[in-house]
Amino acid sequence: MSILAILEQREGQWNKMSFETLAAAQQLAKELGTTASAAVVGRGIGALANELASKQLEKVYAVEHDLLKDYTPDAYAAALRQLVEAAKPTLVLFPHTYQVRDFLPKLATGLDRVAVSDVVGHRVENGKPVFVRQLFQGKVNVDIRFATDGPNFASLQAGAYRADLVAEGTAPVEAFAPQLDAGQIRTKPLELFRESARAVDLGAAEIIVSVGRGIKEAENIPIVQKLADALGAELAASRPICDAGWLPMERQVGSSGQTVAPKLYLAVGISGAIQHLVGMKGSRTVVAINKDPNAPIFEIADYAIVGDLFQVVPELTAAVVKAKG
Ligand SMILES: Cc1cc2nc3c(=O)[nH]c(=O)nc-3n(C[C@H](O)[C@H](O)[C@H](O)COP(=O)(O)OP(=O)(O)OC[C@H]3O[C@@H](n4cnc5c(N)ncnc54)[C@H](O)[C@@H]3O)c2cc1C
Numbered sequence: 001m002s003i004l005a006i007l008e009q010r011e012g013q014w015n016k017m018s019f020e021t022l023a024a025a026q027q028l029a030k031e032l033g034t035t036a037s038a039a040v041v042g043r044g045i046g047a048l049a050n051e052l053a054s055k056q057l058e059k060v061y062a063v064e065h066d067l068l069k070d071y072t073p074d075a076y077a078a079a080l081r082q083l084v085e086a087a088k089p090t091l092v093l094f095p096h097t098y099q100v101r102d103f104l105p106k107l108a109t110g111l112d113r114v115a116v117s118d119v120v121g122h123r124v125e126n127g128k129p130v131f132v133r134q135l136f137q138g139k140v141n142v143d144i145r146f147a148t149d150g151p152n153f154a155s156l157q158a159g160a161y162r163a164d165l166v167a168e169g170t171a172p173v174e175a176f177a178p179q180l181d182a183g184q185i186r187t188k189p190l191e192l193f194r195e196s197a198r199a200v201d202l203g204a205a206e207i208i209v210s211v212g213r214g215i216k217e218a219e220n221i222p223i224v225q226k227l228a229d230a231l232g233a234e235l236a237a238s239r240p241i242c243d244a245g246w247l248p249m250e251r252q253v254g255s256s257g258q259t260v261a262p263k264l265y266l267a268v269g270i271s272g273a274i275q276h277l278v279g280m281k282g283s284r285t286v287v288a289i290n291k292d293p294n295a296p297i298f299e300i301a302d303y304a305i306v307g308d309l310f311q312v313v314p315e316l317t318a319a320v321v322k323a324k325g
Helices: 018-033 046-052 073-087 098-110 218-231 239-243 274-280 308-323
Strands: 003-007 036-042 059-064 090-097 115-125 128-135 140-144 151-156 172-177 207-211 234-237 264-268 287-289 303-306
Touching: 018 036, 018 090, 018 115, 018 151, 036 046, 036 073, 046 059, 046 172, 059 073, 059 090, 059 151, 073 172, 090 098, 090 115, 098 115, 151 218, 172 287, 207 218, 218 234, 218 264, 218 308, 287 308
Parallel strands: 003 036, 003 090, 036 059, 059 172, 090 151, 115 151, 207 234, 207 264, 264 287, 287 303
Antiparallel strands: 115 128, 128 140
């Protein structure tokens, strides 16, 4: 049994979820009494590989090739197949990013294996990992055991593991040069999609203040905006708020919006519908303000404030401003 974490970078910048995957690989390795290695893929990735060399890992693979400069599913699947065949890991872990969703099925089926996607947790039973993933918009949790020997593949949901738990150490870096041919690559990458400067990356936010239909009308949004500003937080929302155009779609959290995992998620006037919860239940601490003591959001909240948001939020804002001096 051995574990390989394949981490994601783009233009030399880590995807934040990469370190969650690294933490998961280390945790699983410890529980299974084995070791974890990690790989980074691309071109000009020496600095990123060196960064990984300071983590508690068996080995760091720098998977480098000119044809890996820009992401293409064909090149990534081919390169990683060669790496998996050479390194022979039993379990290969990935962050559940859009890119991974794109190439992982091809990689896994190419090796006659399946991939468990969007894993939210695991446990170890009889020396083997059992992965948990959700079905039906988070209504049901299912346990998944691999029926085949390795390599087996799993991608991990944002926020399911804690990046701040990555253990430091030292690891050798090994260059891995896959054999790739331009003729294998059937797609031509165009310019990278860049979100407008106004766009927010809620996934990277440490504090989120999220507003729901309890706010009643667009004119009241500044009440929660002030709290977000005082906390240095990003403002987010439930779907009805974005559907109504009160806040842009990019601020929607949930199954049809963004998945977030901040240190603090403050839900203001949000009932806690399952489609909203699936997008934020990886948050470290959840504080909910709702006038209905039976609101479902309280089932997952760490701190429940039962009250009228129009009274609670201004008082909270004033208290934060005062505390920050
Ligand atoms: C396919 C599908 C995808 C979906 N995707 C998403 C998604 O990505 N994200 C998402 O959020 N939803 C999504 N939804 C919608 C979801 O089902 C809920 O309808 C939505 O999350 C409810 O938003 P809400 O909590 O803001 O509103 P409501 O459910 O109306 O809740 C408002 C809450 O505010 C409280 N409240 C009212 N007045 C006050 C006050 N003065 N002070 C304090 N509290 C007050 C109420 O008690 C209530 O709990 C999706 C639905 C479907 C079918």
